[in-house]
Amino acid sequence: MADAAAPAPPTPEATPSDLAVDDELAIYRVMLLARTFDERALALQRQGRIGFYAPAVGQEAAQVACAWALESGDWLFPSYRELGVALVRGTTPEELFDQFLGNAADRLHGRQMPNHYGFRDRNFVVASSPIGTQVTQAVGAAMAAVRRKDRVVTVAFFGDGATSSNDFHAGLNFAGVFRTPTIFFCQNNGWAISLPRERQTASKTLADKAAAYGVPGLVVDGNDVHAVFRAVRDARARAVAGEGPTLLEAQVYRLGPHSTSDDPRRYRSEGEVDVWRQRDPIGRLRHELIEAGHWSEADDAKLLEEVRGEVAEAIRRSEAKPPSPPASFFDDVLATPPPSLEAERREFERLLAEGVVKP
Amino acid sequence: MTETTIVQAVNRALREAMQADPDVLLLGEDIGVNGGVFRATEGLFKEFGADRVIDTPLSETGIIGTAIGMALYGLKPVAEIQFMDFIYPGFDQIVSELTKFRYRSGGQYPCHVVIRTPYGGGIKGGLYHSQSTEAYFAHTPGIKVVVPSTPADAHGLLLSAIQDPDPVLFLEPKRIYRSVSGEVPDGAGPEPFGHARVVREGTDVSVFAYGAMIPPAAEACEGVAADGVSAELIDLRTLVPLDEASVLASVEKTGRAVVVHEAPRFCGFGAELAAILAERAFFSLRAPVARVTGYDTPFPYALEQLYLPDAARIRRAIVDTARAG
Numbered sequence: 001m002a003d004a005a006a007p008a009p010p011t012p013e014a015t016p017s018d019l020a021v022d023d024e025l026a027i028y029r030v031m032l033l034a035r036t037f038d039e040r041a042l043a044l045q046r047q048g049r050i051g052f053y054a055p056a057v058g059q060e061a062a063q064v065a066c067a068w069a070l071e072s073g074d075w076l077f078p079s080y081r082e083l084g085v086a087l088v089r090g091t092t093p094e095e096l097f098d099q100f101l102g103n104a105a106d107r108l109h110g111r112q113m114p115n116h117y118g119f120r121d122r123n124f125v126v127a128s129s130p131i132g133t134q135v136t137q138a139v140g141a142a143m144a145a146v147r148r149k150d151r152v153v154t155v156a157f158f159g160d161g162a163t164s165s166n167d168f169h170a171g172l173n174f175a176g177v178f179r180t181p182t183i184f185f186c187q188n189n190g191w192a193i194s195l196p197r198e199r200q201t202a203s204k205t206l207a208d209k210a211a212a213y214g215v216p217g218l219v220v221d222g223n224d225v226h227a228v229f230r231a232v233r234d235a236r237a238r239a240v241a242g243e244g245p246t247l248l249e250a251q252v253y254r255l256g257p258h259s260t261s262d263d264p265r266r267y268r269s270e271g272e273v274d275v276w277r278q279r280d281p282i283g284r285l286r287h288e289l290i291e292a293g294h295w296s297e298a299d300d301a302k303l304l305e306e307v308r309g310e311v312a313e314a315i316r317r318s319e320a321k322p323p324s325p326p327a328s329f330f331d332d333v334l335a336t337p338p339p340s341l342e343a344e345r346r347e348f349e350r351l352l353a354e355g356v357v358k359p
Numbered sequence: 360m361t362e363t364t365i366v367q368a369v370n371r372a373l374r375e376a377m378q379a380d381p382d383v384l385l386l387g388e389d390i391g392v393n394g395g396v397f398r399a400t401e402g403l404f405k406e407f408g409a410d411r412v413i414d415t416p417l418s419e420t421g422i423i424g425t426a427i428g429m430a431l432y433g434l435k436p437v438a439e440i441q442f443m444d445f446i447y448p449g450f451d452q453i454v455s456e457l458t459k460f461r462y463r464s465g466g467q468y469p470c471h472v473v474i475r476t477p478y479g480g481g482i483k484g485g486l487y488h489s490q491s492t493e494a495y496f497a498h499t500p501g502i503k504v505v506v507p508s509t510p511a512d513a514h515g516l517l518l519s520a521i522q523d524p525d526p527v528l529f530l531e532p533k534r535i536y537r538s539v540s541g542e543v544p545d546g547a548g549p550e551p552f553g554h555a556r557v558v559r560e561g562t563d564v565s566v567f568a569y570g571a572m573i574p575p576a577a578e579a580c581e582g583v584a585a586d587g588v589s590a591e592l593i594d595l596r597t598l599v600p601l602d603e604a605s606v607l608a609s610v611e612k613t614g615r616a617v618v619v620h621e622a623p624r625f626c627g628f629g630a631e632l633a634a635i636l637a638e639r640a641f642f643s644l645r646a647p648v649a650r651v652t653g654y655d656t657p658f659p660y661a662l663e664q665l666y667l668p669d670a671a672r673i674r675r676a677i678v679d680t681a682r683a684g
Binding site for chain 2: 075077106107108109111112116118119120125126128129130133135136137138139140141142143144145147148154166167169170171173174177331332333334335336337338339340341
């Protein structure tokens with residue numbers, strides 16, 4: 001497989017940061033927590049302790065800096081690979097492991113695969129697996145926000161593959177027509193499972209696709225927290241000022257597999273991955289912080305130990321919780337379920353009581 | 360009191376719902392300035408403006424996807440799909456998203472979108488303006504499926520749909536949009552879901568139908584009196600939730616059942632009714648359950664009158680069922 005599969009490496013810009021040092025350090029902490037979390041979740045899957053996992057390794061800068069530039073009232077429509085965004089929104093590792101295990105504390109009551117979490121109180125809409133469907137939904141929510149006169153934006157998170165989906169085009173088209181306060185945040189990580197970016201579209205960039213819908217489209221170095229933060233903040237300012245939507249293409253690289261069901265060695269070279277490892281966003285920000293005198297190797301070792309402990313403690317606590325109650329999968333189908341479903345529940349509970357079905 | 364058509368009753372329900380609740384808004388193709396291709400939204404654009412009667416670009420996934428986003432945010436969108444035959448670009452949004460939001464979020468995100476769409480044949484619409492694919496949707500957990508057959512039901516059930524906390528697919532029998540008229544009393548309110556209507560009482564055979572099949576079924580039930588058969592006609596009105604109690608009570612009385620729908624027979628909604636009767640009314644049945652349906656072909660254009668169940672076919676099935684066993 002040719003290394004040409006990777007997006008053109010963006011040139012780091014030597015522009016002054018819009019981020020305060022405290023923000024940079026806080027962003028770095030979340031990025032390191034995300035990386036640590038991903039590594040542990042992958043290990044748990046390999047040990048058979050969780051069923052599935054889709055890591056965001058390599059995409060931490062884009063996710064964390066994007067979320068950092070948003071306000072808590074903004075509505076986020078994630079894909080299933082937005083760990084950094086969820087963490088910035090205050091989601092704890094323990095809540096995530098609760099979801100992965102589908103235990104009694106899982107807010108989704110064990111209904112969804114790992115990664116497909118959602119937290120209403122954080123305006124972090126629950127994810128699904130079909131690609132791109134959240135894009136039109138984000139536009140609709142933005143139309144609703146305008147109707148309610150709320151000064152918020154909605155953000156659709158998706159990857160390079162989603163830019164081929166129906167809802168990407170419908171969503172950008174509607175957003176362009178109705179000038180909605182929406183940010184389309186595309187993390188182009190180079191690969192949609194096995195399909196490289198240049199086979200996904202003949203478009204020169206993914207951001208170019210916005211032009212057909214009368215929407216500004218910008219490419220940003222997704223490994224540069226400063227560039228991402230600035231681009232999202234500016235897009236947000238435009239949106240709340242009534243100036244309409246923006247498509248941002250954050251160029252990143254998926255350093256890990258698509259998911260634990262995927263073996264990337266089948267379709268891409270180690271050499272290509274190595275090139276991008278050199279541009280690891282965490283190493284890059286660490287280097288910047290140390291160079292600027294805001295951070296040290298000793299600080300880093302201490303922080304790594306701290307986040308590892310945090311993740312380990314979260315796993316310990318989540319695994320100690322009981323499973324979701326057996327009949328709970330009958331809940332929340334409809335607010336007012338039909339008699340046929342109620343009858344099925346009674347049948348299930350009878351089988352349970354008689355020991356025919358075992359929890 | 361004046362007579363109202365079904366399409367006028369739809370229009371009236373939309374207007375009343377929008378007057379009562381500023382969160383109710385409409386979106387769809389050609390529904391605003393043009394008032395809808397069937398005029399169901401006539402006058403609403405003028406009364407409520409472009410922000411609440413939204414002419415959308417031509418994309419059903421866009422219409423349903425944005426309606427979902429609005430509902431998640433707290434509005435009460437009523438989306439129009441111009442013909443049920445064109446709903447499939449939005450099928451993913453319905454099946455993967457709309458019907459699963461409440462469930463997949465553990466109840467955090469209810470998603471009350473109403474999707475109105477004209478369905479069914481009999482208007483010389485050919486393959487792509489005639490389909491009745493209610494079974495796809497009734498098969499999918501997480502959505503209610505409503506099919507009125509009278510102006511009063513179109514009005515009352517649509518008001519209920521808009522107030523309902525769950526997603527609702529509201530199927531409008533376009534063939535009888537204007538040919539069936541009736542009174543909708545002043546101040547008429549919502550009609551609750553899950554209650555079948557006995558159109559006509561009888562003692563020998565139960566006939567179950569809905570939507571545009573009610574007029575030919577009613578004609579057939581009148582006709583079989585001449586054959587010495589007393590037929591009971593039940594209008595199901597809501598397929599989900601289904602009024603199973605009324606279905607079973609009728610067959611416990613008559614011991615015989617004919618199921619009518621214009622959709623193809625194989626895996627059609629009638630198959631579910633027949634299965635319910637086999638499971639739960641087996642010992643009341645005195646004859647096999649008969650189905651009078653569209654055939655298992657795509658919907659034909661020139662010969663549609665031969666494809667659609669009519670009073671003669673339904674009447675034959677009622678008489679055969681009455682005499683069987």
